[in-house]
Amino acid sequence: MSFFEMRHVIVQFGGLCAVCDFSIALGAGELVGLIGPNGAGKTTVFNTITGFITPTEGDIFWQGQNIAAFPAHRVTASGIARTFQNIRLFGDMSVLENVMVSFHFSMESNFLLAMTGSSKHRGLEAEIREKSRRHLDELGLGHLASEKASTLAYGQQRRLEIARALATGPKLLLLDEPAAGMNPIETIELAALIRLIRDQYGVTVFLIEHDMKFVMGLCERIKVLDYGKSIAEGTPAEIQKDIKVIKAYLGSGYHAGG
Amino acid sequence: MSDFRGPAGAAQIQGNLTDRQKTMLNAAALLCVLGILALFNQYGSEYHVRILNNMAIFVTLAVSYNLVNGVCGILHLGPNAFVAIGAYTSALLTMSPAEKQLNFIINQLIWPLSVVQAPFALSLVAAGVMAALFAFMISFPVFRVRGDYLAIVTFGFGEVVRVLCNAAQSLTNGPLGLKNLEPYTNLWWSWGIAILTIVSITKLINSSYGRAMKAIREDETAARAMGIDPFRPLLLAFLISAFFSGIAGGLLVHLITTVSPTLFIFTLTFNLLIIIVVGGLGSTTGAVVGAMLFAWGGEALRIVENPVDLGIIVIPGIPGMRMVVFSLILMLVIIFAGHGIFGRREFNWEQLARFLSRGGKRVGSP
Known part of the structure; x- marks a missing residue:
């Protein structure tokens, strides 16, 4: 069994399928990105992992347990910490x-x-x-x-959110748009910080980010989500060339290289 | 804190006191309070002693109410229920069986209570425990909701208890109430409990439990993400608040020597809310100062109801005028100090030392 695994997770809000059949496996010490257009369901995936939303269907395996039905505080106690898209200090x-x-x-x-x-x-x-x-x-x-x-200044507040999440002693850290609203220098510092966290604390990092330069430079593997469905997975180089990803971001009228 | 330990004077100017110094100052302050109480106990008029007793009871109530409303940020509107339960529990335990027979003329008091009698101290503990038990029972429905809904639910439970006090005649003697209680409450009891409440609740607020409560107040979602189950700190605050409110209820009825359901109408909750808002929501210091001002001000403002002799004309006293002035003061506080007198600040010796050294010697500030 892998370090962390989501299997066929479905989250439905009424008739809307926010996350449809999402599966992912993370290895220990990996640095993985989750990208996708606005409203693709990225934050819902994070909320599902961290127990703020109970999935309609599917399993989440972590440390030999199915944590899909765990409330938020138990998920944190089991070693998964997160930060929030809109800072919540x-x-x-x-x-x-x-x-x-x-x-x-x-x-x-x-x-x-x-x-x-x-x-x-x-x-x-x-x-x-x-x-x-x-x-x-x-x-x-x-x-x-x-x-x-x-x-605190904005960048420091983001850093404090990460510090606070790390202090719970996680083995898996979820960062929801850590670089949002940061200037280029702060973004470079943040990338260094995330690498340091992974290397020194031995924490697996799973992050959502819209800043493509940041994601492509930092993550070893990227998962792409669109309308609640996973449309691609691979290394940054593979993702950049993927026709489905380009369509999702730029619309079907765009021809790659054309 | 730095390792440098200068002479006491230098330390005070810098505003850094060692733990030892703070403990000494706390002990000195406690001795001062006890000294003042002893003086009043010996030489004060009955009127003054009564005001001081009232003050202590309101301090106890306000500090424990503030733990839920100010520290946890929960709008709880039912402390009158806790006070009522504590009051009846304590009164029914201290009354002698003979006195109970005299009081309950329409319906007889139910069996075990009609024959038991307990010393005052034990009755206070029972008052606190009963109030906490009631709080525990209602906590499950109460903490399923938040915000306005929680306010309505707790307000409802407060009213339910008051109505039950009226209706459960063989337990509470209904609207007739209980009379001729022994006036056990004196300055030592009331202030002893008040100080115990202040010290233990302050220690709780400054501990990890208090930080968890504040975290829930600031952002419950984030608190959950930090591994805190919100129900537990909230329940803890609720139970402790109920415990001390129940004891205060016991003290109150043994001060005024009667109990009746009208004592525990919503006005009591409303007064407590005024006290903690004026003092500063979330500040124990604010709650203490607010309660003391409230208990003393209610009496001091009687001056405005006296006739005024201006030499030429005499303005007759208007009964109820003090409530008008009281409301004016309230409005002024809310307008000029929106977060109450203390905001969320607390009294601490270091700030006092800094303040004194700046004011007295004009040093410290550039």
Whole structure:
């Protein structure tokens, strides 16, 4: 069995088939892109993997379990983390606190220990604070630790989202349009960051992106989605030449090379 | 925090206090409060002691209500139910069987309750536990919804409890209420509970559990993606809030020595909402200050109802005038401090030290 696998996943919203018969297998340590025109169902695929949407049909295999019916928090606890297309930080909390939240689900304490301020609980809190600080330092956000998350610059907010997702300790990281709204320099930095995450943290990365230069330069394998159906899969070079992909993006009136 | 440990003065100017210093300051503040209470207990008039008791009860209620509404960002409109349940539980436990016979003239009190009697402390614990049990029961329907829907559901449960207090005559004595309770509540009880509430809830808010609650308030979807099951922190906040509200209910009825269903109408919830909004939604400091202002202001504003002698003419006192002034003050607060007095800020010694060193010595700011 592969590292992560979706088999014949169907998501229906009423009469609309948002994702129709989608299958994909990811190997450990791969860097895979998911592209497709607007409304193709890319984010729905991510929402299905992360438990925000339960698929109408199909299975999602991860770590030897079928996680298709898992609620979102259990999916995260099982080692899949994600970021959001529209940034969803805890705006009124500090950058450090944003990361510290990621350690809550794995904390072995209880509320009575917290309310009485027991030394065991304070020890755990200090440990989480220390880990979060180190984590922020590694991702180049250390100097912003005490800033309010909502006051960060756009690129930093995207970076913090990734940092926060990584802090949950995932083995598979889903990035939903990480380069959206970034300038060319920020995009180059982001690509370096994603490679670093894959190489240093040993995390498999699956990402949605519209910036073709970014996707083609970064991903080893690309899956193309159109109207909820997978229309192509291959290396960046193969995808660029695929006639179906060109049609999906540019319309059928366009003749490749013509 | 830096490793540099300068003299105390230098540390204060920089506004960095060590944990040890903060603990000392907290202890000193606690001693001050206890000293003031002892003074009032010894020399204060009955009127002043009563206001202080009221203050403490409202502080307890506001701080626990703020945990759900301010910290979790849930618009919960049923704390009057928790207070009512705590009040009746505690009252029925402290009354002597003979007193109960005298009170329940139309319907007899049901059996086990008619013969039991418990000390005040135990009755308060029971009040908290019963309120928390009720909160647990209603939490499943309540947390299936969010926003306005949740507000309506909790408001509904608040009303249900009030109506039950009226109707369940063999349990609550209906509209007649319970009279002649022992006036057990004194400054030590009321402020003891208030301080316990403040300290334990503050510790909870500053812990990982509090961060999870705030995360849900800020963005529930993101919180779920970070591995948090929203139901658990919300339930925790709800239960703890109910527990302390129930205890406050017990304190309240042993202060005024009677219980009747009219005590727990929606106005009680509404007053608590005003307190935490004026103090600053999400700020425990705000809840404390708001509750104290509310309990004291209600009495202090009686001045505006007195006749005014201007020398030439005498304006007669208008009963109810204080409510008009009260509303005016409320509007001013909302207009000039939209997020309440404290916003989401909390009191902390470091800021006080910075503030004092800047104001006193004109240093620190460039």
